Amino acid sequence: MRFAKRLSAIDISGIRKMFELAKARDVVNLALGEPDFGIPRSAKQAIISALEEDFTHYTPNKGIPELRAAIAEKLRRENGINADEEDIIVTSGASEALHLAILALVEPGDEVLVPSPGFVSYSPLVRLAGGTPVEYPLRESNAFEPRVGDLEERLTERTRLIVVNSPSNPTGAVFSKRTVREIARLAESRGIPLLSDEVYERIIYEGEHHSFARYYAETITVNGFSKSYAMTGLRLGYVHAPGEAIEEMLKIHQYIQASTVSLSQVAALAALERGEEHVREMVERFRQRREIIMEELGSIPGVSCVLPRGAFYAFPNFSSYGSSGELAMALLKHAKVVVTPGTAFGREGEGYLRISFATGEESIREGMRRIRGYLEGG
Ligand SMILES: Cc1ncc(COP(=O)(O)O)c(C=O)c1O
Incomplete structure (x- = not known):
């Protein structure tokens, strides 16, 4: 073959x-x-009830409205993001959300700034889209927070997207508000969208989580239920972005996924409502x-x-x-x-x-x- x-x-x-x-x-x-x-027990019970009620069919492409409304409410309340449920797609894990964002934005020859060390999927997803990952360093001497200068130095006219991840895999860094604001300001001044992977948001021991989208509207926020609610096998994540970006990503999602697993969606809703x-x-x-x-x-x-x-x-x-x-x-x-x-x-x-x-x-x-x-x- x-x-x-x-x-x-x-x-x-x-x-x-x-x-x-x-x-x-x-x-x-x-x-x-x-x-x-x-x-969470509430998520297990939600799956059992939904199964008994034969809630096992396709859902709307973007996800069930109750879940999107709960996610939008969470983003407004906890993340300070001015979120509307129409600007959310429920995806098969954060992995699919990352893939949608990169496929929607990156063209052959484009460059994407990715953290190094950073989550293993970023560079391969950029390459699959025909783009070139450009690594920016996260240094031990800076507690693995990015230095804005390191990002700035790597920007070219081909830079199409900047990937950020806090709390970070593999370093465990949680970016300060100052770092988040500085990176948001840099991206905004250059008109480059941010792709913010926030899957570890709830697993924080010191400091606070700061969402990039709070400071820069052209941010695609990716999150999910794998880490916060130990739901890795249920494959449930989501992406929030400005409406026009969501419509473009939806074109891909509808053909490669149609909709996410119905039972995982009710589990996620229960986890959000009663999993604290x-x-x-x-x-x-x-x-x-x-x-x-x-x-x-x-x-x-x-x-x-x-x-x-x-x-x-x-x-x-x-x-x-x-x-x-x-x-x-x-x-x-x-x-x-x-x-x-x-x-x-x-x-x-x-x-x-x-x-x-x-x-x-x-x-x-x-x-x-x-x-x-x-x-x-x-
Ligand atoms: C930083 C980061 N983003 C995304 C993912 C993928 O998560 P999901 O299971 O929701 O696809 C992982 C999983 O290890 C991760 O560490």
Whole structure:
């Protein structure tokens, strides 16, 4: 079979092979990108009731009106975004929302600024659209918040979009209001839209979440239920943008997806309305685990780690122990621990490992004990 050229620009994620190996029984997996909790009880009950009522057909393309109204209300109340339910599409996870935004805006030859280290999907999605990802650095010395100068330096007349992500995967950074406003101002002054991925918005330990769309109307906001409500398998996300952008994205969504899973939509509505306690409990558990990880990392010589203020990842600097890829592979082989090499997230991730704390306390302690043991030569 002959395949489209656009696929030669992207690769199966290099960490996939490691994840396969991670399935062995005696391996501790500290590479998970999803909460290890169930979904809120209210969401489960909503699915059961909807199933019994045969709510299993197509829904409106943009999503059920009750859910869009609840999302719009949430965006107005919590995010200070002047949102209307017509300016929202409910998508198959935030992943689809990112894809819609990039496909709607990026043409062959266009450049898109993406964070480095940053979430693994941004660059491949840009390449699939024929564009060129241009990495801007997030530096440990700046607690992994972007420096506006670093963005500005990389803008050209081909820059079509700037991707931002706070709280951030893989670094756990939560951008200050000042950073958000400065980036919004820069984008507005150049007339470049922002694509703001806010999926970790509810998982914050210190600081506050600031939405870019509050400060710059030409912002496409992507969010979802995977991280906040542990609903990864239900594949439910959404995108909010100015009306004309939503109409363009809807053209794509209607043909590739038609509508999102009906049962996931009622689950999301229930989670928004009655899932708060669940989020609070989950964040509390993550906070305790974060303390364990930070304490363990602190006891390994030559390793520094910025305190993650959000999400559920630590992103320590292991550069004194060699390259990320080799170290991660050695840890898997000799210590039977899976972590993600920083280079999976872009060039600037070299020297770092991503260690997830979306797993039980015992696994975290055991995994860290093994890592320390290996590095000490034991
Ligand atoms: C930053 C970021 N954005 C988007 C996603 C995709 O989320 P979803 O499950 O809603 O597609 C992830 C998942 O790991 C993520 O870390």
